[in-house]
Amino acid sequence: MSFRALGLGDRIFQAIQEAGYTEPTPIQAAAIPLVLAGTDLIGIAQTGTGKTAAFTLPILARMAGMVNDGTPRRTRTLVLAPTRELVVQIEENIRAYAKHLPFRMATIFGGVGERPQIEALRSGTDIIIACPGRLLDLMDRRNGDFSGLQHLVLDEADRMLDMGFLPSIRRVIRKLPVKRQTLMFSATLSKEIEALTHEFQQHPKTVQIGRRSNPAETVTQFVYEISGHLKPTLLVHLLQDEKMDSVLIFSRTKHGADKIARRLEQAGIKCGTLHSNRSQNQRLKALNEFKAGTVRVLVATDIAARGIDVDGISHVVNYDFPMHSEDYVHRIGRTGRANQIGDAISFVSQDDYGALKSLERFIGRGIVRKKAEGFDYHQPAPPRLPEAPRGPGGRGQQQRRGQGGGGRRDDRGQVGYRWR
Ligand code: AMP
Numbered sequence: 001m002s003f004r005a006l007g008l009g010d011r012i013f014q015a016i017q018e019a020g021y022t023e024p025t026p027i028q029a030a031a032i033p034l035v036l037a038g039t040d041l042i043g044i045a046q047t048g049t050g051k052t053a054a055f056t057l058p059i060l061a062r063m064a065g066m067v068n069d070g071t072p073r074r075t076r077t078l079v080l081a082p083t084r085e086l087v088v089q090i091e092e093n094i095r096a097y098a099k100h101l102p103f104r105m106a107t108i109f110g111g112v113g114e115r116p117q118i119e120a121l122r123s124g125t126d127i128i129i130a131c132p133g134r135l136l137d138l139m140d141r142r143n144g145d146f147s148g149l150q151h152l153v154l155d156e157a158d159r160m161l162d163m164g165f166l167p168s169i170r171r172v173i174r175k176l177p178v179k180r181q182t183l184m185f186s187a188t189l190s191k192e193i194e195a196l197t198h199e200f201q202q203h204p205k206t207v208q209i210g211r212r213s214n215p216a217e218t219v220t221q222f223v224y225e226i227s228g229h230l231k232p233t234l235l236v237h238l239l240q241d242e243k244m245d246s247v248l249i250f251s252r253t254k255h256g257a258d259k260i261a262r263r264l265e266q267a268g269i270k271c272g273t274l275h276s277n278r279s280q281n282q283r284l285k286a287l288n289e290f291k292a293g294t295v296r297v298l299v300a301t302d303i304a305a306r307g308i309d310v311d312g313i314s315h316v317v318n319y320d321f322p323m324h325s326e327d328y329v330h331r332i333g334r335t336g337r338a339n340q341i342g343d344a345i346s347f348v349s350q351d352d353y354g355a356l357k358s359l360e361r362f363i364g365r366g367i368v369r370k371k372a373e374g375f376d377y378h379q380p381a382p383p384r385l386p387e388a389p390r391g392p393g394g395r396g397q398q399q400r401r402g403q404g405g406g407g408r409r410d411d412r413g414q415v416g417y418r419w420r
Helices: 009-019 026-036 050-065 084-095 115-122 133-140 155-164 167-172 190-201 228-238 254-266 280-292 324-330 349-361 395-402
Strands: 042-045 078-079 105-109 127-130 151-154 181-184 205-209 217-226 246-251 273-274 299-300 317-318 342-348 369-372
Touching: 009 050, 009 105, 026 042, 026 050, 026 205, 042 050, 050 078, 050 084, 050 151, 050 181, 078 084, 078 167, 084 105, 084 127, 084 280, 105 115, 105 133, 115 133, 127 133, 133 167, 151 190, 155 167, 155 181, 167 190, 181 190, 181 254, 228 254, 228 273, 254 273, 254 299, 273 280, 280 299, 317 324, 324 342, 324 349, 342 349
Parallel strands: 042 181, 042 205, 078 127, 078 151, 105 127, 151 181, 217 342, 217 369, 246 299, 246 317, 273 299, 317 342
Antiparallel strands: none
16 A cells, blocks of 8 residues: 555645655554544554554644634644653654644643743644643643644553543543544553543544554564673673664663663763653753764663654663563564664563563563673672762661661662672
């Protein structure tokens, strides 16, 4: 199938060609005709499948084809997404696909000043891409005119539920016209998602791409079995390989992400960090430097990295093995996108074997165990050292914790050792 055959119109077709896409991805081929026909849609697809274009292209085509009834500009499309990064990314995509169309768009999310967002809402913006919390806050104060809304998209709906956004989403949707087209995208089709579709959609059609537990075939997965205290040195060892030129490292916690970053910086490896304790500007800077390739390593937590789309990530490293198999599938979906190849490396210590076994059941196959060449797996655990002070009051507490325990407890309550 070709994009031309989908009937999106010349201006969108031109933008698609300029983006370098030659043919629709499976989710695009399946979803675009349905959305063009005005059907409500449930899209079950992992990130990296081209789902943003799958909903954006037909919505833009519908908006472009609708006659302007002469009323002042009102918001016609609202996209809700769980994180600021995802909102920014969706907007970048929409801007590229709509570059030959006259639509105005704006992003709305917390952690930054609200004035420009209020102005965007008041001045009549055709397309809004928003995180639910801040949008609700602004709508409650009567900003924006959603009375002419035609298209609502709930992207990464499963993650928005996980993050507790349901009450805000409900309240936002109550303020929207009942007659609208609603598209919902989720990586999984759980009972909760089904309940949402009953609540927010009318006679939706479902498009499902691949099994929900199916990591991309283009990703090579393997596991290093390693005791916790060796993880930092193994990571530094692996990063000496020049082939690891764009590496996304997952930490289970924010504090853990900072620790990994500090250790890498000590080893002379420049890296960025992405987690919710960092300011909006710090997060965008880290992401942009990683995208531009000026920094080759990004350390992130699951939530901050959700749905992040960076071209050509060569490796995903699960420094902390994820507790939930779905998170593993999401994490490694960051590499091997759009049919490029990628490696997913997981560090697995004794405590993680249970989760590894469940993952192998979930994805229906075993993951290769590997040994890093030239790495000494028998290094003894380093002697216990007092922690360096970390801000006011930190020192005494850290030292007390370090005494007599053979290591300090990390964020998961496991005993570990200081890296140096
Ligand atoms: P998404 O799943 O929306 O995050 O998209 C994943 C990546 O695929 C993005 O970098 C898109 O620019 C890219 N992409 C989307 N549609 C196509 C297509 N038809 N051909 C090639 N790349 C695409």
